[in-house]
Amino acid sequence: MAKNRIDVSEPMQDLLRRLPAVDRLMELARAEACFEWVPAPVVVTCIRAVIDADRRRIREGGGVSEQDLADPAIMQRVKEAVRAAMQPKLRQVVNATGVVIHTNLGRSPLAEEAVDNLAAVARRYSNLEYDLAEGRRGSRYMAVRDLLCELTGAQDAMVVNNNAGAVLISLETIARGRGVIVSRGELVEIGGSFRIPDVMAKSGAILREVGTTNRTHLRDYEGAIDPAAGLLLKVHWSNYSIVGFTAQVPLKELVALGARHGLPVMEDLGSGTLIDFSKYGLLREPTVQDSVASGADVVTFSGDKLLGGPQAGIIVGRTDMIERIRKNPINRALRIDKLTLAALETTLRLYRDEERAVAAIPTLRMLTEKQDSIEARARELADHLAALDDARISSELVRRPSKAGGGALPLLDLPSCCLRIRIRGVSANALELSLRRNDPPIIARIEDDAYMMDLRTVPAGDLPIIASALSAVLQTI
Numbered sequence: 087m088a089k090n091r092i093d094v095s096e097p098m099q100d101l102l103r104r105l106p107a108v109d110r111l112m113e114l115a116r117a118e119a120c121f122e123w124v125p126a127p128v129v130v131t132c133i134r135a136v137i138d139a140d141r142r143r144i145r146e147g148g149g150v151s152e153q154d155l156a157d158p159a160i161m162q163r164v165k166e167a168v169r170a171a172m173q174p175k176l177r178q179v180v181n182a183t184g185v186v187i188h189t190n191l192g193r194s195p196l197a198e199e200a201v202d203n204l205a206a207v208a209r210r211y212s213n214l215e216y217d218l219a220e221g222r223r224g225s226r227y228m229a230v231r232d233l234l235c236e237l238t239g240a241q242d243a244m245v246v247n248n249n250a251g252a253v254l255i256s257l258e259t260i261a262r263g264r265g266v267i268v269s270r271g272e273l274v275e276i277g278g279s280f281r282i283p284d285v286m287a288k289s290g291a292i293l294r295e296v297g298t299t300n301r302t303h304l305r306d307y308e309g310a311i312d313p314a315a316g317l318l319l320k321v322h323w324s325n326y327s328i329v330g331f332t333a334q335v336p337l338k339e340l341v342a343l344g345a346r347h348g349l350p351v352m353e354d355l356g357s358g359t360l361i362d363f364s365k366y367g368l369l370r371e372p373t374v375q376d377s378v379a380s381g382a383d384v385v386t387f388s389g390d391k392l393l394g395g396p397q398a399g400i401i402v403g404r405t406d407m408i409e410r411i412r413k414n415p416i417n418r419a420l421r422i423d424k425l426t427l428a429a430l431e432t433t434l435r436l437y438r439d440e441e442r443a444v445a446a447i448p449t450l451r452m453l454t455e456k457q458d459s460i461e462a463r464a465r466e467l468a469d470h471l472a473a474l475d476d477a478r479i480s481s482e483l484v485r486r487p488s489k490a491g492g493g494a495l496p497l498l499d500l501p502s503c504c505l506r507i508r509i510r511g512v513s514a515n516a517l518e519l520s521l522r523r524n525d526p527p528i529i530a531r532i533e534d535d536a537y538m539m540d541l542r543t544v545p546a547g548d549l550p551i552i553a554s555a556l557s558a559v560l561q562t563i
């Protein structure tokens with residue numbers, strides 16, 4: 087402290103002396119109508135934070151003027167701090183990145199129907215574990231079990247918190263203390279530190295990697311089968327691709343090999359889809375139905391990737407396997423909650439009619455939307471911006487590909503349409519920051535020093551939000 091005092095120059099000392107006391111600002115805050123519903127401790131914390139930040143800026147010579155320290159200016163900063171503190175941290179954003187299943191932005195938005203059922207179940211009591219026909223205790227999995235069997239052709243099904251959990255509990259149940267034979271090329275890391283070898287270690291199963299990164303043959307699996315072997319595992323590459331001189335063993339052949347040696351076969355599909363995307367002009371992804379039909383004993387996949395539902399891990403397969411997984415005590419720790427279940431059931435119901443699913447489930451709708459339809463929305467946004475009638479803002483349509491995201495279809499470029507937006511006197515970075523601080527925040531990307539919005543992931547209802555955010559930016563310059 088003593089040293090600080092010596093270092094601080096006279097004008098700096100003066101500014102530091104001008105910093106108001108917390109009590110006095112508290113007094114001023116009490117007179118503000120906008121603080122009426124704000125808990126007093128929140129106001130105090132914000133006042134302290136503002137004063138501390140100002141003190142720091144003064145000490146660092148950060149251009150604080152006397153005016154900045156006048157009551158109205160300080161109170162303005164307190165108001166902003168209080169507004170930020172009172173806002174939920176987790177909130178809605180506008181995704182203008184074009185990445186459909188954006189893991190940082192909540193992956194899949196839910197279908198309206200799913201949201202409605204989720205809200206209804208959340209608001210009241212529900213028959214979560216109550217059998218209405220029998221009038222006694224029931225199982226929470228009944229909500230989706232028959233539906234999943236109907237949609238995938240599997241004998242039995244259950245669900246857990248997420249697919250990482252589905253893989254963990256399946257391995258723990260089937261192969262704890264036993265060898266799990268898997269191709270080297272499939273030892274993937276999905277984002278967020280989910281690595282197949284690590285999950286396997288946590289499950290107590292013993293990894294037996296076979297083949298090479300680019301080529302694995304049936305004989306590689308066969309050669310690794312010994313009395314300690316407990317499972318043949320296939321893992322979807324998800325977020326990368328092996329191209330060129332490659333070889334993998336089709337699931338069907340693994341199933342036949344497993345049958346010859348009395349070993350079960352599991353497939354972690356990762357994303358997992360119930361519809362054939364090639365019908366919509368996209369790359370073909372193996373469907374869950376394909377995996378079940380190939381004879382896999384257990385198939386796991388996510389609820390919130392290509393399926394377009396809530397975060398969940400879905401496990402389908404042979405009755406005896408699923409029964410064992412369901413009874414695993416770990417299931418209690420991984421179990422799906424009622425809100426997720428409500429949203430998942432409604433999402434799955436939509437799949438009974440594929441056309442309806444593609445229209446109602448946002449993830450499917452966005453993935454299958456054609457470029458001209460996206461372009462129409464880009465033009466609409468351009469019209470909104472023209473209506474601002476300000477010569478400083480300009481926009482330009484550009485065709486760019488968007489990505490599926492979520493570790494799904496990594497090679498797929500979806501032809502899309504972006505709006506490149508420029509405001510004279512505002513850099514792309516400054517524009518990005520302003521819009522990210524908007525309420526709701528708008529997230530887009532910068533390409534070649536220009537601000538770009540990909541309209542694939544922006545529903546029509548978000549266009550006025552974007553226009554008014556840009557209008558606000560224009561007012562501040």
Ligand SMILES: *Cc1c(COP(=O)(O)O)cnc(C)c1O
Nearest residue numbers: 248249250276324356357388493
């Ligand atoms: C995404 C993914 C997971 C993890 O699924 P979450 O639902 O995110 O837990 C596991 N395996 C593969 C192959 C994946 O792509």
